Amino acid sequence: MVQWGHRTWRWKMMWLSSMLFSCYIYTTRGQMRYSIPEEMKKGSLIGNVAQDLGLDLKRLRTGRARIVTGESTQHAELKTDKGILVVSERIDREQLCGDVTPCSFSFEIILENPMELHPVTIEILDENDHAPSFQNKELQFEISESAALGSRFLLESADDPDVGLNSLQSYILSPNNHFVIKQHSNPDGSKYAEMVLQKALDREERPYVSLKLIAVDGGNPQRSGSVNIDVTVLDANDNAPVFDQTIYRASVMENVPKGTYITTVNATDADAGLNGRITYNFYKQKGAAAQLFNIDSDTGIVSVVGEIDHEKDTKFELTVEARDQGGLTDSSKIALEVVDVNDNAPVINSMSFSSTVSENAPSDTTIAILNIKDSDNDDNGKVNCFIDGSGDFIIKSTLRNYYSLVTNAILDREKLSEYNITVIATDSGKPPLTSRKTFYLKVTDVNDNAPVFQESVYNSYLIENNLPGASILTIRARDSDENQNARISYILEESDLGGSPVGTYVSVNAESGVVHAVRSFDYEQIKNIKITIKAQDGGSPPLCSNVTVNIFIQDQNDNAPQVLYPVQSGASVVAEIVPRSADVGYLVTKVVAVDVDSGQNAWLSYKLQKAPDRALFEVGLQNGEIRTVRQVTDKDAVKQRLTVVVEDNGQPSRSATVNVNVAVADSFPEVISEFTDFTHDKDYNDNLTFYLVLALAAVSFLLITCLVVIISVKIYRWRQSRLYYKSNLPVIPYYPPRYADTIGSGALQHAYNYEVYRTTDSRRSDSKFVRPASQNVLMLDPNSTLTVQREHGEKNIMDELDSPVEVRYHHYYFFCCCRCCCVLS
Numbered sequence: 001m002v003q004w005g006h007r008t009w010r011w012k013m014m015w016l017s018s019m020l021f022s023c024y025i026y027t028t029r030g031q032m033r034y035s036i037p038e039e040m041k042k043g044s045l046i047g048n049v050a051q052d053l054g055l056d057l058k059r060l061r062t063g064r065a066r067i068v069t070g071e072s073t074q075h076a077e078l079k080t081d082k083g084i085l086v087v088s089e090r091i092d093r094e095q096l097c098g099d100v101t102p103c104s105f106s107f108e109i110i111l112e113n114p115m116e117l118h119p120v121t122i123e124i125l126d127e128n129d130h131a132p133s134f135q136n137k138e139l140q141f142e143i144s145e146s147a148a149l150g151s152r153f154l155l156e157s158a159d160d161p162d163v164g165l166n167s168l169q170s171y172i173l174s175p176n177n178h179f180v181i182k183q184h185s186n187p188d189g190s191k192y193a194e195m196v197l198q199k200a201l202d203r204e205e206r207p208y209v210s211l212k213l214i215a216v217d218g219g220n221p222q223r224s225g226s227v228n229i230d231v232t233v234l235d236a237n238d239n240a241p242v243f244d245q246t247i248y249r250a251s252v253m254e255n256v257p258k259g260t261y262i263t264t265v266n267a268t269d270a271d272a273g274l275n276g277r278i279t280y281n282f283y284k285q286k287g288a289a290a291q292l293f294n295i296d297s298d299t300g301i302v303s304v305v306g307e308i309d310h311e312k313d314t315k316f317e318l319t320v321e322a323r324d325q326g327g328l329t330d331s332s333k334i335a336l337e338v339v340d341v342n343d344n345a346p347v348i349n350s351m352s353f354s355s356t357v358s359e360n361a362p363s364d365t366t367i368a369i370l371n372i373k374d375s376d377n378d379d380n381g382k383v384n385c386f387i388d389g390s391g392d393f394i395i396k397s398t399l400r401n402y403y404s405l406v407t408n409a410i411l412d413r414e415k416l417s418e419y420n421i422t423v424i425a426t427d428s429g430k431p432p433l434t435s436r437k438t439f440y441l442k443v444t445d446v447n448d449n450a451p452v453f454q455e456s457v458y459n460s461y462l463i464e465n466n467l468p469g470a471s472i473l474t475i476r477a478r479d480s481d482e483n484q485n486a487r488i489s490y491i492l493e494e495s496d497l498g499g500s501p502v503g504t505y506v507s508v509n510a511e512s513g514v515v516h517a518v519r520s521f522d523y524e525q526i527k528n529i530k531i532t533i534k535a536q537d538g539g540s541p542p543l544c545s546n547v548t549v550n551i552f553i554q555d556q557n558d559n560a561p562q563v564l565y566p567v568q569s570g571a572s573v574v575a576e577i578v579p580r581s582a583d584v585g586y587l588v589t590k591v592v593a594v595d596v597d598s599g600q601n602a603w604l605s606y607k608l609q610k611a612p613d614r615a616l617f618e619v620g621l622q623n624g625e626i627r628t629v630r631q632v633t634d635k636d637a638v639k640q641r642l643t644v645v646v647e648d649n650g651q652p653s654r655s656a657t658v659n660v661n662v663a664v665a666d667s668f669p670e671v672i673s674e675f676t677d678f679t680h681d682k683d684y685n686d687n688l689t690f691y692l693v694l695a696l697a698a699v700s701f702l703l704i705t706c707l708v709v710i711i712s713v714k715i716y717r718w719r720q721s722r723l724y725y726k727s728n729l730p731v732i733p734y735y736p737p738r739y740a741d742t743i744g745s746g747a748l749q750h751a752y753n754y755e756v757y758r759t760t761d762s763r764r765s766d767s768k769f770v771r772p773a774s775q776n777v778l779m780l781d782p783n784s785t786l787t788v789q790r791e792h793g794e795k796n797i798m799d800e801l802d803s804p805v806e807v808r809y810h811h812y813y814f815f816c817c818c819r820c821c822c823v824l825s
Contacts, residue, residue: 034085035123038093043086046076046122049109050083053118057083063111068351068371075105076122085120093124094161099190101126101163110351115369117399128166128219132158134227135284139213141195141229142327145203146236152182153195154321154331156284158215158225165218174212179231181213188317195229203233239270240328241278243320248332250302253339254310262293265300267322267330274325283321283331288313293336295320302334310340311375342380342429348372348437351402355439359413360446367393368405368439372425380429388422388436395423405439413443414480447485447539451477453547460515463554464523472506472551475513477535487538488513492531493546502531506551515549523555524596557601557650563658565592575661578640580632588617591624591658593646603649609657610643617662619644626660638665 034047050057059065060080067078075096077088097103104123110116139156160168171193173181178199185191193213201209209231216224243265250263269276280300282293292306293316302318318334353368374381385395385403394408405423419441426434453475460473479486490513495502506529508515515533529551536544566576566589576589595602606624608617616636618629626642640662647655702708 031119031121033121033123035125036087036091037125038091038127039129040087040091042089046085046087048084049078049118049120055083057081059111063113063116064352065109065111067107068110069107074107076107076120078109085122091124093126093163094130096124099161099163099188103163110369112352112369115366115398115404117402126163126166128162128217128221128223130161130166131223132160132168132215132217132225134158134213134215134225135286136227138228138230140232142232142234143197143201144234144236144238144326144328145201146238147197147201147328148238149197149200151197151240151328153179153197154283154329155181155193155195155213155229156227157190157192158227159286160215160217160223162217162219167217168215169218170216172214172216174214176209176211178209179211186317201231201233207233209233234327236326239275239324241267241269241322241324241330243267243322243330243332246332248320248334249337250334251337251339252304252308254308254341255343256304256308258305260304262302262304262336263334265295265302265320265322265332265334267300267332269322269324269328271324271326277325278322279324281321281323283319285318289316289318292316293318308338310338310377311344314338340377340380342376342427342431342433344375344380345433345435346372346374346383346425346427348423348425348435350437350439353439356442356444357407357411358446359411359443360448361407361411363407363409365407366404367407367421367441369398370395370403370405370423370437371401372403373401374425374427376427376429380427382428383425384428385423385425388424390419390421392416392419393421411443413445413482414449417443417482419443445482445485447481447537447541447543449480449485450543450545451479451488451535451537452545453477453535456547458547458549459552460549461552461554462517462521464521464556465558466517466520468517468519470517472515472517473549475508475515475533475535475547475549477513477545477547479537481537481539485537485539489536489538491534491536493534495532497529498526502529505529506531508533515551521553523553523598524559526553528552555598555601557597557648557652557654559596559601560654561593561595561604561646561648561656563591563593563646563656565590566658566660568658575663576626577663577665578628578632580634580636580664580666582628582632584628584630586628588626588628588662589660591619591626591644591646591660593624593656593658595648597648597650601648601650605647605649607645607647608642609645616640616664617642626662632664636664638663640664 032047032049032052036044036046049055050060057080060083065078065080067074067076075087075089075091076085078085093103096105102123103126104121106119106121109118109120111118134156136156141153143151143153155171158168158171160166168191170191171181171183173179173193173195178197178201179195180198182194182196183191184194195211211229211231212226213229214224214226216222244267245265248263248265252260252262265280267278267280269278279297280295281297282290282295285293288306292304292308293302294305295302300320300322302320315338316334316336318336319331320334321329321331323329349371351369351371354366357365357367370385372383372385374383383401385397387393387395387405392407392409392411393405396404396406398404405421419439421439421441423437423439424434425436426432454477458473458475462470462472475490477488477490479488489510490508491510492503492506492508497505503518505518505521506515507518513533513535515531531549531551532546533549534544534546536542578586578588591606593604593606595604604624605621606619607621608619615630616628616632617626617640619626619642624644624646626644642660642662644658644660645655646658647653
């Protein structure tokens with residue numbers, strides 16, 4: 001009792017110590033270890049992880065600290081906001097570890113960015129919450145009266161799930177005269193007791209002996225359990241069975257079929273007859289072993305009757321009892337080792353996985369963190385991990401049983417936007433077992449591709465005189481990106497065209513890329529337009545590319561030919577003089593015309609529309625030269641009016657007409673008399689005509705009195721002064737080139753040259769005419785002086801006179817000329 005009290009005091013001290021220091025930590029090889037008593041309430045503090053690891057709370061939150069474990073049940077919970085570990089559910093040490101001591105469970109705390117892994121082991125301290133108990137309510141023994149002193153009788157062991165001091169410590173046998181108790185310890189530390197006969201039995205004196213066996217643990221408070229022992233005294237059986245081996249050692253492979261032989265135990269009894277007949281049985285087989293093994297009671301053959309799993313139990317220790325018919329027994333042990341078989345494939349658990357990754361993510365970017373375990377042992381549990389197929393990803397082993405799935409190259413979404421990554425884990429068993437797990441990864445887009453035009457340069461053709469807003473062409477660009485990064489807008493680059501912004505000529509639709517004409521184009525003003533169009537995507541920042549667009553304006557036949565020579569003027573009549581002695585092919589003149597169109601629209605052809613005598617003149621179809629086709633005769637009229645039609649080659653064609661006046665004569669008076677009708681086509685209503693006609697009538701009927709002469713001269717001078725200030729003389733802007741007469745007769749040999757000197761305050765004009773001596777052109781103007789060009793020069797009839805006689809002479813001469821002018825008008 002004194003010894004028992006000492007033990008009670010010691011357990012009390014240990015219990016107080018465990019309560020005062022319920023949680024403590026120590027680090028061994030970088031591992032945190034906590035100890036807590038079992039049966040703590042949910043939410044009870046285990047330890048301050050943040051303080052023990054030297055981390056701040058911000059690091060726990062940003063690193064997404066969490067507990068990772070391969071077990072299905074998690075007994076601890078991490079409070080990242082406080083940095084502590086708490087109990088997440090009630091922990092029963094006996095349920096968690098059974099009789100294994102020390103009892104603990106482990107897990108890892110993982111942090112990301114960068115990845116850290118901190119192993120944590122939590123030891124569960126036992127509490128004396130179980131009393132020792134016996135499997136049977138009573139124990140019955142049949143002992144022969146002849147049993148020798150010192151005979152031992154194995155007693156049933158009590159069960160106490162607690163461990164350490166809280167487990168079963170001793171047995172107490174109730175006081176009696178025949179038996180004492182002797183305690184023993186198994187190799188695993190468990191205790192069992194034998195009842196030793198110290199005084200011989202006498203069946204005739206006392207056939208039954210009742211005892212009480214008490215099992216006591218070392219907890220505080222102390223707990224105990226008891227069982228009754230009934231001893232029946234039998235007749236004499238002098239020899240007990242004896243096993244031939246104290247311990248039988250055997251092995252069995254896991255997953256063997258039922259009925260598989262393990263070993264055979266053997267015991268002998270020196271007695272004969274029924275006293276020497278031995279039966280075998282497992283003594284107090286508890287736990288899973290009772291359901292897995294069987295022993296033949298007669299032969300002692302041990303065989304398998306259940307499913308053996310190495311991952312649950314790696315070895316068994318079986319107690320075999322040999323009993324004879326007289327109740328004498330002996331016991332032996334069977335140490336059974338379970339041999340591992342490669343029957344478990346590796347298990348792939350995803351601790352962290354990101355289903356998307358940006359295409360510009362650097363190489364070695366972590367995609368997933370994997371925990372791969374194989375519950376087999378040795379080579380059967382060694383795992384090799386790799387990726388099937390894709391070379392863009394690799395597996396790296398970071399910590400024990402932990403792997404990182406990382407990128408092996410820069411990804412390109414435009415080449416491959418989705419990945420099915422298959423991770424394969426294979427153990428080293430024979431044959432090896434393999435597990436697969438597929439991860440679907442999507443590559444997100446980055447704006448890393450500029451728009452690309454389908455053509456390097458766009459050329460388009462537009463017919464002039466188009467309608468404003470007409471579609472010219474459509475440009476297209478392609479962007480390999482997606483969504484907003486691939487949305488293309490078309491922008492017309494600013495530039496000047498002919499001093500005006502290019503936007504006043506063309507525009508481009510920002511969405512469709514259709515180029516429109518802003519205005520109607522005229523080929524004669526603008527023949528091509530060169531613009532630059534930018535394609536810009538919707539990324540941030542946006543990417544763009546440019547393309548050159550050439551728009552060529554095509555000509556339409558929208559301009560009629562324009563006659564440059566001869567000039568058609570209402571102020572004068574120009575006539576070409578052909579001498580009657582002209583040879584065949586005589587070059588009369590040349591019609592010069594241009595067409596501002598281009599191409600075949602500007603190809604001109606010449607033909608005579610009408611002529612008094614078609615047999616006298618012809619016009620060159622291509623060059624517009626008017627030549628004689630025969631010799632001039634006396635029957636040919638002096639006055640010839642040719643109408644030349646100039647026609648282009650467009651579709652439809654356009655044309656222009658020009659009248660060419662030709663005088664067939666050798667003398668000037670003949671030309672004057674015949675060409676009076678040419679001026680009738682002019683509409684001149686000037687008062688000069690009336691006065692000239694009146695003067696002519698006065699001269700005809702009153703014989704030209706001096707008074708009329710004086711008035712006429714003054715009127716003429718007054719008119720002449722007005723002409724000097726406001727001249728209506730025709731201007732010929734184009735002079736045909738020199739043409740040589742192909743037959744040698746000569747005509748139109750040189751160009752006209754004029755030098756005119758005039759002042760605003762002078763009533764006279766000084767004119768100098770320089771021309772070849774053989775030129776024969778007559779110019780008639782009803783409102784000005786008449787100039788006749790001769791072979792050796794000319795003189796203006798209005799030249800200043802030096803004497804009164806010369807004035808009168810010239811007045812008379814001027815009067816005659818005026819009469820001629822009136823007739824012509």
